[in-house]
Amino acid sequence: MAVAFALVCVFAPVLAFAAPYADFVIDARTGEVLHQDNADTRLHPASLTKMMTLYIAFEAIERGEITLDSKVTISKHAASQPPSKLGLRPGQTIALRYLIRAAAIKSANDAATAIGEAIEGSEPAFAKRMNRTAKALGMTRTTFVNANGLTAKGHLSTARDMTTLGRHVFYDFPQYYNLFSRTTADAGVARVAHTNRRFLAAYKGADGIKTGYTAAAGFNLTASAQRGNKRIIATVFGGKSTATRNARVAELMDLGFGKAPTRVAVQKPARPVYVAEVEEKDDEAARILAEAVTGSTTMPAGKVIRLDTAVKVSPRPKPRPIPAAAPAPEDVLIAMQGAIETVVAEVEPASATAARPEPKPEALVEAVPTEAVEVAAGIEAEAETELATATPEPAEPAFVQTTTPQPETLAAVDPTIAPAPGAEATPAEDEDAIAMALAMAVAAAPLTEVEPIPSAEPEPAPSTETVLVEAVPTAEAAEPTVPKAVLSATRPARPAEPQPEQVVLASLATAEPEAEEPLEVVTRVSTSGGRQWSINVGHFSSRYNAERQLLQTALIEINTLEESLRKVVARRGGYDANFVGMTEEMAALACRRLQARQTECTVVGP
Secondary structure, rough: OHHHHHHHHHHHHHHOOOOEEEEEEEEOOOOOOEEEEEOOOEEOOOOHHHHHHHHHHHHHHHHHHOOOOOOEEEOOOHHHHOOOOOOOOOOOOHHHHOOOOOOHHHHHHHHHHHHHHEEEEHHHHHHHHHHHHHHHHHHOOEOOOOOOOOOOOOOOOOHHHHHHHHHHHHOOOHHHHHHHOOOOOEOOOOOOOOHHHHHHHOOOOOEEEEEEOOOOOOOEEEEEEEEEEOOOOOOEEEEHHHHHHHHHHHHHHHHHHHHHHOOOOOOOOOOOOEEEEEEOOOHHHHHHHHHHHHHOOOOOOEEEEEEEOOOOOOOOOOOOOOOOOOOOEEEEEEHHHHHHHHHHHHHHHHOOOOOOOOOOOHHHHHHHHHHHHHHHHHHHHHHHHHHHHHHOOOOOOOOOOOOOOOOHHHHHHHHOOOOOOOOOOOOOOHHHHHHHHHHHHHHHOOOEEEEOOOOOOOOOOOOOOEEEEEEEOOOOOOOOOOOOOHHHOOOOOOOOOOOOOOOEEEOOOOOOOOOOOOOOOOOEEEEOOOOEEEEEEEEEEOHHHHHHHHHHHHOOOHHHHOOOHHHHHHHEOEEEEEEEEEEEEHHHHHHHHHHHOOOOOOOEOO
């Protein structure tokens, strides 16, 4: 009896302070709830809090607020956090990537606090951002006070909210999710081991996510596992020990895989919109916003208003206004009107003069100087002598069309045609007088209109390579209607130039294309750098099944298989599904990771 009483005294405090239990299970592909128990009770989340700390860190990296290589100076507050911890010292600098590894894998409290201070400047400011992000994610019953999850007043969450957070970590930042499946990692100052390595090794398909423990919370775990096309996320609050908690999570996982459909359309959760914090100002706009948010015109001290300040529209700037021209003064207008009337008066007589008929040849004769008249008289006498000796022709009406070339045309085309007899070269100093005489002679002679020569159509190119063209003799010119003396007087005589008897045209035929030399085939020397290893993930009866297995395997092990190539090889009796183009180390590592997930894998050497 005494022993029993002593046992009751020892275990009574433990039983009195046992943490409440809660769990929640969903199909991660759709968010469908498969099981729940006390899922909306606000409990202590413990280090499950670090999922939110890491989520915001990934978000800050994506937004460019910080980088993985940013150096973080450890504050006294961060270094003073209780275990589990990395052992950071005040004033020490360390890269953000190592803090993330320590928080995700070892669940180091000092690393989580340092992450929050690096992003927002202080842990309280980071806690405010955690709460804004939780609200944006739909975690309606969660409030955070710190970045590491140590027990604090008001730091509470639910199994449902933590499962929602775990699903967002998986889908919103898949490039970082592999952190939660690493059993060990380099944290800069030490190599750390995963707090959940036992469950990861024991349960088939498990790849995360986060453990948590405090005396007030009990043993918590948000876990994720994939088998085939199914992925289940389960959360347990208030476990009695690590072993019982892991056993309960495994039981819930099996329940989830049994209920979840094999084929279902994946419905990823919507990414939340980042919401910045804007401090309240004591003005009318702030009071209006406060009333819209809280329903009251007064706000307690420290209250903030959250506004989405992202730019929605970027309108084009309006063009700069151009000032209108000032009206002209009245005196300027009067002056302009007078100038216009003067110009019109000057233009009208010129127009009337231009409209008058042209003067007759007699009028031109009166304007010719005496010397020009004497020269023109001599030229006219010679023209009359030639006309008298020429054969008379029937009179033709003026402007009769003819196709016979005129003397001046022949002289312009063929320089070998000699000018009319008796004509002399015209001196340069008598050019004006001869021009006047020419005008008189043309006016007195009968007018003949020359028919324009139509443009000939281009003839087809000759088919032979070389063509010899005989020179065509010039046809005898018809009797000129303009005196030859006048023609000779208007242009100086040029010596006859010898004409070629034959004109040789260049070849127009297209030359035969030269035969192209055959292209030389150059075989490229392999520069694979030893990537001649591969892994085999199964032998299948159809190519479709082999390709399907390759795709599924690549998705679940994207880190080690990212640089490899998927290849289906036809073998006797089926098809092999291979990942090729790997080094020996890459192939061995990939096979170990796949075998840990119960996936068939064989390393194939060169």
